[in-house]
Amino acid sequence: MNITVIGTGYVGLVSGICYAELGNQVICVDKDPRKIDMLNAGGIPIYEPGLQELATANRTKGRLSFTTDLPSAVTQSDIVILAVGTPPLPSGEANLDYIDEAALEIAQAMNGYKIIAVKSTVPVGTNERLGQLIRTRTNHPFDSISLPEFLREGSAIQDTLQPDRIIIGAESESAAATMTALHKPLTDQIVVTDIRSAEMIKYASNAFLATKISFINEIANICEKVGADVTKVAEGMGYDKRIGPSFLKAGIGYGGSCFPKDTSALIQIAGNVDYEFKLLRSVVEVNRDQRFNVIRKLETIFEGDLQGKTVAVWGLAFKPNTDDVRDSPALEIIQHLVDNGVKVKAYDPIAMDNFRALFGKDGVEWCNEAMETARGADALCLLTEWDEFAEVDLGQLQSVLKRPILIDGRNVFNEEHLLGTDFIYYSVGRPSLNQGVKQPMPIL
Known part of the structure; x- marks a missing residue:
């Protein structure tokens, strides 16, 4: 054709x-x-x-x-x-x-x-x-x-x-x-x-997937408080054919060009016919707040004083294997850190140029590789689950950081990875690994 x-x-x-x-x-x-x-x-x-x-x-x-x-x-x-x-x-x-x-x-x-x-x-x-x-x-x-x-x-x-x-x-x-x-x-x-149903199928599909992400992130937040492991919870849920395992990975929320845009648009579509889509509004609100868990954990570890600290950020794209940074959680996280007097060092394998162009502000040191980014930092925040980060030698990483503080916003690492290290480690919905939250490192 x-x-x-x-x-x-x-x-x-x-x-x-x-x-x-x-x-x-x-x-x-x-x-x-x-x-x-x-x-x-x-x-x-x-x-x-x-x-x-x-x-x-x-x-x-x-x-x-x-x-x-x-x-x-x-x-x-x-x-x-x-x-x-x-x-x-x-x-x-x-x-x-x-x-x-x-x-x-x-x-x-x-x-x-x-x-x-x-x-x-x-x-x-x-x-x-x-x-x-x-x-x-x-x-x-x-x-x-x-x-x-x-x-x-x-x-x-x-x-x-x-x-x-x-x-x-x-x-x-x-x-x-x-x-x-x-x-x-x-x-x-x-x-x-029919045509109208086809148009709605697209919005409904993305809204449902976004809902699954926000749901599992809410479950992760509860898991941290009650001592459950969200990865095990999600695995157990996923075996149910009515639920399925996809989009049940806890983290710092969705971003990109589709989910944020399509959820907002569907809320407006509903509003235009005098219907308030309460569920989807909550999905969007949960997602917006989830990314700030990274900030809250940093504030807990540093006892509320981030001024003058150096924080390294690994990952700027909204997901791995793309250079798309639209609505990436990293945008708001880095902006909040900069606004609060933090020196930010940032690196992404692919999305550096796109992020710099979109961020468009001072206060960030743009680095060329992962270890260079971490060197001398008071803490490291992992925001995108690139393979390059998952395969890093944590012993080497600990040696270049000023303080062994790792905020893993995508649950990349597990207990086996952390063996033999002294990391104060925070992940999402896995309280048994959240050493930094239970016993904050003294600030000398």
């Missing part, structure tokens, strides 16, 4: 490259000429394991191209997939300006029947509104499709080529059949539904 994908962010770029991998002829479009120049030169503007190699292979085979020329791409394609950003407005609602603009450009470029599939995450009713908008600018026939995505940064290729399910929202049986045929090589788990 001939496919145009508009937008070369995580969703658009990964989707376009993977559609080409399936043997389709794909044109990826973006308005940013710097992005397109980089892609045409063989580069990739995002960090996603394996994506550059897949792009190169399909460009070599002549199945994949990149351009800023939207009209030309649309005229050459039977299917046009919208994957532009829908960033949050101050109210929490999705900003639809970019998708509206792209829809109008598609309408003006149409030269015959097209299937227009919206892969961007949009509020319920958006596909219908876009369809009406396009009809005001063209007389050519088209069908509108909702095609929500469920990829995870860091494993986006696997999620695209081996999806749990494909959701197709359509009113036209023929368009639904075409989109089913396109995705049939990926999975038999294809659900065809």
Whole structure:
């Protein structure tokens, strides 16, 4: 099939490259000429394991191209997939300006029947509104499709080529059949539904996963007070098929470009129809507060006096295997430390440049490797569970720290790792290991 994908962010770029991998002829479009120049030169503007190699292979085979020329791409394609950003407005609602603009450009470029599939995450009713908008600018026939995505940064290729399910929202049986045929090589788990239900499935899925994360973090906080181990609790819960083990890993909360944006948007969607989504509001509140447990533990250990201390931070991306720092817990944690007179040393294997650009403030020493970051620090906070940190020699780490204080916000280490060290150690929901909380280290 001939496919145009508009937008070369995580969703658009990964989707376009993977559609080409399936043997389709794909044109990826973006308005940013710097992005397109980089892609045409063989580069990739995002960090996603394996994506550059897949792009190169399909460009070599002549199945994949990149351009800023939207009209030309649309005229050459039977299917046009919208994957532009829908960033949050101050109210929490999705900003639809970019998708509206792209829809109008598609309408003006149409030269015959097209299937227009919206892969961007949009509020319920958006596909219908876009369809009406396009009809005001063209007389050519088209069908509108909702095609929500469920990829995870860091494993986006696997999620695209081996999806749990494909959701197709359509009113036209023929368009639904075409989109089913396109995705049939990926999975038999294809659900065809009405457009509004497909739009809601995306929001409901992310909201539920966010709820699981906030729930297990609340359980972790209780575990610390009653002497239970949240990792054992989560394991025991996960064997129940009705619950499952995924997204039951306690830590410092979720971040990234999807969960924060989509939970806020769904709260606004509910509010727009006079419904207060109390549960989801609590999920967001719990998540926002969870990251500050790191600060609270530091304050406990240092008896409330952080002024003048040096704190090392390992991990700036919101999760490993990505350079995405949007809504990363590290942003608020580091800002709070800096605002309270702490000297911060920070390091991330991949996300340094993105974090520095987004943080945009003084007060942080940016380091080039993990041990350099820890050297001379009064405490170390591990905020992203990169393999590089999990594989570190804790004996060596203790030797370079000024004080052996380790705040493990992702439960990377266990009792076996800590044997033979003198770490004052704090993890999430594992009180038996939280030596620093039970017996704060004297400040000399």
